[in-house]
Amino acid sequence: MSHSKEKDNLLTIRGLRIEGKSGDHWNEIVHGVDLDLKRGEVLGLIGESGAGKSTIGLAAMGFTRDGCRISGGAIDFDGIDLVHATQKVRRGLRGHRIAYVAQSAAASFNPAHRLIDQYCESPIVHGVMSREQAETDAIDLYRRLHLPNPEEIGFRYPHQVSGGQLQRAMTAMAMASKPDLIIFDEPTTALDVTTQIEVLSAIRDVVRDFHTAAIYITHDLAVVAQMADRVKVLLKGEEVEEADTRSMLDDPKEDYTKSLWAVRSFHAEAKADISTQSTPVVSVSHVSAAYGKVPVLHDVSFDIHKGRTVAVVGESGSGKSTTARVITGLLAASDGEVRFNGHVMPTSYKQRSKDQLRQAQMIYQMADTALNPKQTIGEIIGRPVQFYLGLRGKARLERVRALLDEIELEPDLYINRLPSELSGGQKQRIGIARALAAEPEFIICDEVTSALDQLVAEGILKLLNKVQKDFGLAYMFITHDLATVRAIADEVVVMQHGKVVEAGPKDAMFTPPHHAYTDLLLSSIPEMDPDWLDKLLKQRGEA
Amino acid sequence: MSQFARAEKAEASVRKGGRDMHPLAKMVLQRLGLGLVTLFVVSIIIFSAVELLPGDIAQQILGQAATPETVAAFRAELGLDRPPVERYFDWLAGAMIGDFGQSLANQREISSLIGGRFANTLFLAGYAAMIAIPLSVILGLLAALYRNSFFDRFINMVTLSSISFPEFFVAYILIVFLAVRGQVFPAISSLNEDMSLLDMLYRAFLPALTLTLVVTAHMMRMTRAAIINLLASPYIEMARLKGMSQARVIVKHALPNALAPIINVIALNLAYLVTGVVLVEVVFVYPGLGQLLVDSVANRDITVVQASCLIFAGVYILLNLLADILSIATNPRLMHRK
Numbered sequence: 001m002s003h004s005k006e007k008d009n010l011l012t013i014r015g016l017r018i019e020g021k022s023g024d025h026w027n028e029i030v031h032g033v034d035l036d037l038k039r040g041e042v043l044g045l046i047g048e049s050g051a052g053k054s055t056i057g058l059a060a061m062g063f064t065r066d067g068c069r070i071s072g073g074a075i076d077f078d079g080i081d082l083v084h085a086t087q088k089v090r091r092g093l094r095g096h097r098i099a100y101v102a103q104s105a106a107a108s109f110n111p112a113h114r115l116i117d118q119y120c121e122s123p124i125v126h127g128v129m130s131r132e133q134a135e136t137d138a139i140d141l142y143r144r145l146h147l148p149n150p151e152e153i154g155f156r157y158p159h160q161v162s163g164g165q166l167q168r169a170m171t172a173m174a175m176a177s178k179p180d181l182i183i184f185d186e187p188t189t190a191l192d193v194t195t196q197i198e199v200l201s202a203i204r205d206v207v208r209d210f211h212t213a214a215i216y217i218t219h220d221l222a223v224v225a226q227m228a229d230r231v232k233v234l235l236k237g238e239e240v241e242e243a244d245t246r247s248m249l250d251d252p253k254e255d256y257t258k259s260l261w262a263v264r265s266f267h268a269e270a271k272a273d274i275s276t277q278s279t280p281v282v283s284v285s286h287v288s289a290a291y292g293k294v295p296v297l298h299d300v301s302f303d304i305h306k307g308r309t310v311a312v313v314g315e316s317g318s319g320k321s322t323t324a325r326v327i328t329g330l331l332a333a334s335d336g337e338v339r340f341n342g343h344v345m346p347t348s349y350k351q352r353s354k355d356q357l358r359q360a361q362m363i364y365q366m367a368d369t370a371l372n373p374k375q376t377i378g379e380i381i382g383r384p385v386q387f388y389l390g391l392r393g394k395a396r397l398e399r400v401r402a403l404l405d406e407i408e409l410e411p412d413l414y415i416n417r418l419p420s421e422l423s424g425g426q427k428q429r430i431g432i433a434r435a436l437a438a439e440p441e442f443i444i445c446d447e448v449t450s451a452l453d454q455l456v457a458e459g460i461l462k463l464l465n466k467v468q469k470d471f472g473l474a475y476m477f478i479t480h481d482l483a484t485v486r487a488i489a490d491e492v493v494v495m496q497h498g499k500v501v502e503a504g505p506k507d508a509m510f511t512p513p514h515h516a517y518t519d520l521l522l523s524s525i526p527e528m529d530p531d532w533l534d535k536l537l538k539q540r541g542e543a
Numbered sequence: 544m545s546q547f548a549r550a551e552k553a554e555a556s557v558r559k560g561g562r563d564m565h566p567l568a569k570m571v572l573q574r575l576g577l578g579l580v581t582l583f584v585v586s587i588i589i590f591s592a593v594e595l596l597p598g599d600i601a602q603q604i605l606g607q608a609a610t611p612e613t614v615a616a617f618r619a620e621l622g623l624d625r626p627p628v629e630r631y632f633d634w635l636a637g638a639m640i641g642d643f644g645q646s647l648a649n650q651r652e653i654s655s656l657i658g659g660r661f662a663n664t665l666f667l668a669g670y671a672a673m674i675a676i677p678l679s680v681i682l683g684l685l686a687a688l689y690r691n692s693f694f695d696r697f698i699n700m701v702t703l704s705s706i707s708f709p710e711f712f713v714a715y716i717l718i719v720f721l722a723v724r725g726q727v728f729p730a731i732s733s734l735n736e737d738m739s740l741l742d743m744l745y746r747a748f749l750p751a752l753t754l755t756l757v758v759t760a761h762m763m764r765m766t767r768a769a770i771i772n773l774l775a776s777p778y779i780e781m782a783r784l785k786g787m788s789q790a791r792v793i794v795k796h797a798l799p800n801a802l803a804p805i806i807n808v809i810a811l812n813l814a815y816l817v818t819g820v821v822l823v824e825v826v827f828v829y830p831g832l833g834q835l836l837v838d839s840v841a842n843r844d845i846t847v848v849q850a851s852c853l854i855f856a857g858v859y860i861l862l863n864l865l866a867d868i869l870s871i872a873t874n875p876r877l878m879h880r881k
Contacts, residue, residue, distance in 0.1 A: 063784060095785030107777040112799035112875060121795075122785045157875040 010078055010180055010213050011037040011060055017072035018055055018064065018237075030055055030237040032073065039180065040211040044228030044245065046218055046260075048453035049424070051234040053217045057183040060215060061098045062090035078180065095122035099174035101203075103186040105166035109158035116154030119173045128177045141172040144209070145202040164195035168202050175206060182207070184216045188223060192315040192480055193524040200226055200526075201537055219453060221260060222526035225249055226533040233257050245530055259455065261528075267487055279342045280305050281442050281474040282327060282360070287336035289326050296322050297498045299336070302491075304442065307468065309475040311489035311506075313482065313521065319498035320478045324444045327476070328360055340442070358388045361435035365447035367427035371419040377404070377430055378415040384437040403433040406470070407463060425456035432463065442474045449484055461488050482525045486510065494518045567878065571868055578860045585856040586638070590631050593845045593852075600647045600843040621647055634849065643850035648842045653850050657832065661854060663734060664824075664831035667747055668816035671754035675816075676809055679759045683766025683805075688793050690771060702760035714753045714826040721749060732827040750827045754820065758812040765808040769801035776800075803870040810866030817862075818855040 013035035019026040030052045037043050045053045055068065062082035064070060075082040077098065082090060094100075099122075102108035110118060120134040129137070135154070142150035145168040158166060167187055174182050187203065188196040204227060207214050216227045224231055224245070231248045233240040233256070241254045252258050280303035289297040297319050304310045312320045325331040327338050329349030338345045340359050346352050361384075364370035371380055381400045385391050391399055401411040407429040419427055428448060435443050445464065449457035465488060468475060479485060485492060485506070492509040494502040494517065502515040514522065523536060601617040602609070609617075618624050637644055643653035682702070686695045705713065722730035732746045770793060773779060782796040821833035828834075832851055839847035871877045 058784075061784060065780075091786045091788065093786065094783070095787070100781070100784040102777060102781055104777060108781040110778040110782070110796050110800070112796075112873075121787070125791070126786060157879050159876050160879060 008038050009036050010039045012076040015073035019069055019071045021067040033239055037213050039213055042214045042228045044216045044224035044231040046224050047234035052237040054185050057185055057215050057217050061094055096126040096177045097179050098181045099179040101170050101174045101184045101187050104190050105170040111158055114155055115169050119176050123177045145172055164191055164199055167199050171203050181213045186218050197524050222528050225528055225530045283339040287326055287333045289333045300500055302493050304474045306474055307472045308490045309477055309488055310491045311477045311485040312493045314495035318495040358438045359440055360442045361438050361440040362444045363431045363435050363448050367431045373419050376416050381433050381437050388438045407433045428460050444476045446478045574864050578864050581860055589849055589852045593849050594627055603843045644846050646844055646847050648844040660832045660835045670751040671816050675755040675758050679762035680766050683763040686767040687770035702763055705756040706760035710757050711822050711826050713756050717749050732829045750823050750829050753823050762808050762812055766805050769804040770797045773797045773800055802873040806869045807866050810862045814859045814862045817858045
């Protein structure tokens, strides 16, 4: 490390070690990481969950979460030693010279205050400018970030503004005191792809215009490719490698980095064409539904055949999950009908027989909350075995063990564990086993991989693919991630505002010409090309 | 002012502001209607419960020596020989316009009998609330700010001990130290209408302090818990990452979001201050409604008992309604629709 390099640095981290408290003892979670950042430079930090990205990002502000502490190393921000600085000095820097943009703006804005009040707080408290000046600046920044009604939007409360707008308002808030450094902690992860584009381009322009240095934390490689000048890959609290963005994308050196790059290459093999004459396992025909008086589904129709996967895609609020609720009978359709194997199903699950209930099972997005934390894995999977198949005692146990084998978890090791003793991917496997326990013909997978890291998600997709072949299952795969669709779907249904806008075989869907909305969705998926965002914005600008 | 007149006034004021705050006004009207229904049900319960009380007022007043004929004649004079349902509706109709009838024991108008007493009770409750509410909210905030410190534990211990003792015990301890040995405040809190406000405050200090000690722990602990509950929220972390001091984080960022549970516990304690002061009033010979209620039960003066109970019930319902409205008024999600 040359001396002159450090001299130019805005932020220099050397040998950073951070410990987290679990029970009574401290475990090291960041094992000696170095980091250099020049003024105006954007560094991408990527890695799976548990890699220590956020912890390092917060440490760059001299901040550790409760139950964490910096146990070694040095953090130098523009000549200030953040490890040993007093609380007061560090507080004086935060929100003033170093700012933070959180993953979920909806949760990170205080629901009790108007946006502009929250914007003005840092500059006023840190004595940077007057309230009037701050408000004028806020409106200017809102305009630069392409927020609608910049003069007026600040006077709304967070719940009155959409997620994508909130994320931009949070970026504006971070810029309020004209900081030297902003930490972006997964700022677009919670957004739909179409919204993500707007936020990405807005963030990038503002950071460039103000010549602000940034640490951009994400697990999405394609996003980091658009945003960062340099990329650092982290794994379990250690650096894997670092390079400038283009060379990292073109020529990753380490195996782990290559495996990350390769995740998106998984594809289920194409299945033989089905005869359209056969009776579909599930047939949704002309279904409309409403929550109370608010209509959410309008004349939705599609079929799912044995052994096939139908991906239902669309932005949040497009009616994907509501369709699933109608199929399972959790929400009664106001019009239209749902058929299983040609038989019309009662609209409410309460009127369905046990056998009808057995036929359709669900796997949920949040395996964390979908598994009873007080029950062992054996009980969780054993319950549907007993309820639907009437197996008890030894027969039930044998069945549970067979299911654990099926999901590739060693029965002896896992059958007596509690969900809290499993990783996120393992929990999702239990969710799959529980659905399989009912011996269904049809499974609804509701965003089952979106809470998982890419490598883990790939494992789940492969497992679902294998299980489908073993049992000839039909899947309805709800997702907003089109990479997942490419990997696993046979047919695609695109939904918008509660209507099906386009439906057909996957290949046809990914080949132009599309419906305008499908086109917007598809073109919004970030690609692993550093110039993708520029090209796209240019294209859309021309159109 | 009768319960109904009070409700009507509240309703009218809501209607005035109803044009620009439509959802809130609608909610308030709904809750008011519900409150009136509750009050109606409560009035039935009160009336039937009092009917079921053993003993007979005519017998009580005339004494054991009275002949059955005299008792019957007296009962007829008091109207007690009419069927209960008829008497109930008579009573209810009267109560609606603020006329609770006459005391059976001394034939005085109940509204005038109760009026002064009720004002005294409200005065005492208000006095205690003026001390207890700011005290417990501030203590709760401080306890949340310095949570798990010595200060936090000390405050918890003191307030918990004061709530653990029966209130008459707290009252007597205060009398011993502040009235008998210290001779700072009077042990008997008799009030009359000629007193100046300062004098009244001075005289009622010991009962107010007793009540404060009894209710502070609950409100303080709820404030502390409501604040601490929020400290793990992302927006609290965000405030810290904006460089805000711990005190500002708690007062500016946590407190506004914790107001609903705090307001509810305050309302509950206010209701207790109005309706639960019987023992304290008796100890300090304070001329409030609680003491009147106790006396009337002893005298079988059922009309007074009924009226007092109905007023207490009305206060409870009104305070809870107020808590609901304030909780909503402090929640921007409900005040500012999308």
